[in-house]
Amino acid sequence: MRSKTELESAIRSGGRAVLVINARSRRGRRLYGTARRLLDEAGLEFVRVFPVTDPGRLRGLFADVLALEPDLVVVGGGDGTVAEAVGNLAHRDIALGVLPLGTTNNFARSLELPLDLPGAVRTLCVGTPAGGKVADVDVxxxxxxxxxxxxxxxxxxxxxxxxxxxxxxxxxxxxxxxxxxxxxxxxxxxxxxxxxxxxxxxxxxxxxxxxxxxxxxxxxxxxxxxxxxxxxxxxxxxxxxxxxxxxxxxxxxxxxxxxxxxxxxxxxxxxxxxxxxxxxxxxxxxxxxxxxxxxxxxxxxxxxxxxxxxxxxxxxxxxxxxxxxxxx
Missing domain, CATH: 2.60.200.40 (Tumour Suppressor Smad4)
Structure with a gap:
């Protein structure tokens, strides 16, 4: 396991990132195109993008995500989508980024993330003046x-x-x-x-x-x-x-x-x-x-x-x- 600083450095220097967006979440369907545009404008590049239209696929989809050996997995959706990501990414040398696109967004609120999409994207830009950092939290x-x-x-x-x-x-x-x-x-x-x-x-x-x-x-x-x-x-x-x-x-x-x-x-x-x-x-x-x-x-x-x-x-x-x- 890399330290948080080492993982943050890998992400900042263009490490491998994967994007998973639940297009069936409350805001996911409406904001999918906007999210992709904001991520592109922020310079965030992904080796693979998984737009999920069937939430039942989420469980099996993370096997494909992990096979890509990413440094960062960005998940857009509600608490159910995030919960699936947490179960797959905990105890791994991978950082989870969250785009809060659900109804209550309890986990995103607990992480003190901006609930607006532009603010959440800025937080993902690790290493920039307005960007976030890598932390470790409990599950x-x-x-x-x-x-x-x-x-x-x-x-x-x-x-x-x-x-x-x-x-x-x-x-x-x-x-x-x-x-x-x-x-x-x-x-x-x-x-x-x-x-x-x-x-x-x-x-x-x-x-x-x-x-x-x-x-x-x-x-x-x-x-x-x-x-x-x-x-x-x-x-x-x-x-x-x-x-x-x-x-x-x-x-x-x-x-x-x-x-x-x-x-x-x-x-x-x-x-x-x-x-x-x-x-x-x-x-x-x-x-x-x-x-x-x-x-x-x-x-x-x-x-x-x-x-x-x-x-x-x-x-x-x-x-x-x-x-x-x-x-x-």
């Missing part, structure tokens, strides 16, 4: 029950995730949000869908084990975050994908109105509150059981059901970030 690892993508022996990469593991109402929302509503309403589509589902949603009991201590609670929504954002909103001012911490927190208790009020507080006060507050528990490993067993959402995809074990993999992923990003 998560999970093992759930009945995960259809983790049945193969020794396939550790299938267990990696970028941003968030969620249990509860959000799983039903992700299943139910209409595609057209998401396209035209953006992040608001999730909130509108949640309002419709909440009156019928049943609370669950969760048993959370950290450092050998088990706590039991009731809630409608439980999250374990590696990143700093959920639903496009910062969860705490000091949360970071580079802090060697998983943040475990629930939204409300068994009462539906408490879920609504806790969600509102999350949106309004997230940028001001701290991970040291009682609402959070921070750790590098957590085990979760629920009654009844529930489906587990990992970066927007249902990946089996509870029980689930979640661990941290510190500094496992190389990424291109703004110069202002604090790399620890």
């Amino acid at each position: 998560g690892w999970f093992d759930s029950t009945g995960d259809p993508r983790a049945e193969g022996p020794g396939d550790d990469r299938a267990h990696l995730f970028a941003n968030m593991v969620s249990i509860g109402l959000s799983v039903h929302v992700a299943d139910s949000v209409p595609h057209l509503l998401k396209r035209y309403a953006g992040r608001a589509a999730y909130a509108l869908t949640a309002v419709g589902l909440l009156p019928r949603h049943r609370a669950f009991t969760a048993r959370i084990t950290i450092d050998g201590e088990t706590r039991e609670l009731k809630t409608h929504q439980l999250n374990v975050a590696n990143g700093a954002h959920h639903s496009g909103t910062r969860i705490a001012r000091d949360a970071s994908p580079d802090d060697r911490l998983l943040a475990v927190y629930r939204l409300g208790d068994e009462r539906r109105l408490r879920l609504a009020s806790a969600t509102a507080r999350h949106v309004l006060t997230g940028p001001r509150r701290s991970l040291a507050e009682d609402v959070f528990r921070t750790t590098d490993r957590v085990e979760i059981e629920t009654d009844p067993p529930l489906r587990v959402d990992v970066d927007g995809e249902v990946r089996g059901r509870t029980p689930v074990t979640i661990r941290l993999r510190g500094n496992a992923l190389r990424v291109v970030v703004p110069q202002t990003f604090v790399d620890t």
Whole structure:
């Protein structure tokens, strides 16, 4: 493995770069041509470009990407596209660059990337005055029950995730949000869908084990975050994908109105509150059981059901970030 400085130098001096754009993401279809033009104007050259019109191809496509032995892989798309890239690029001598073209762009927000396309392209220009740098950030690892993508022996990469593991109402929302509503309403589509589902949603009991201590609670929504954002909103001012911490927190208790009020507080006060507050528990490993067993959402995809074990993999992923990003 090269050092971050050596990898950055290779990229700056014209190393091998590959571009993957999900043309089916919310903004990918509309901005694909603009993205190619801005990348060309910035002088970024790619040995291969993969425009993805079928998201089901993403999983197999990265074998072709890795065969090109790139120094940099630029991925344009939403959190699902980025999550697929993270699973393939973690623990490798390759930097990931992100063009945020999704609905919530939680991972891009956690990396403090500009959400506008010209700003994101400028960040990719490592070594220029307005360009970014190579940093290493944490990823998560999970093992759930009945995960259809983790049945193969020794396939550790299938267990990696970028941003968030969620249990509860959000799983039903992700299943139910209409595609057209998401396209035209953006992040608001999730909130509108949640309002419709909440009156019928049943609370669950969760048993959370950290450092050998088990706590039991009731809630409608439980999250374990590696990143700093959920639903496009910062969860705490000091949360970071580079802090060697998983943040475990629930939204409300068994009462539906408490879920609504806790969600509102999350949106309004997230940028001001701290991970040291009682609402959070921070750790590098957590085990979760629920009654009844529930489906587990990992970066927007249902990946089996509870029980689930979640661990941290510190500094496992190389990424291109703004110069202002604090790399620890």
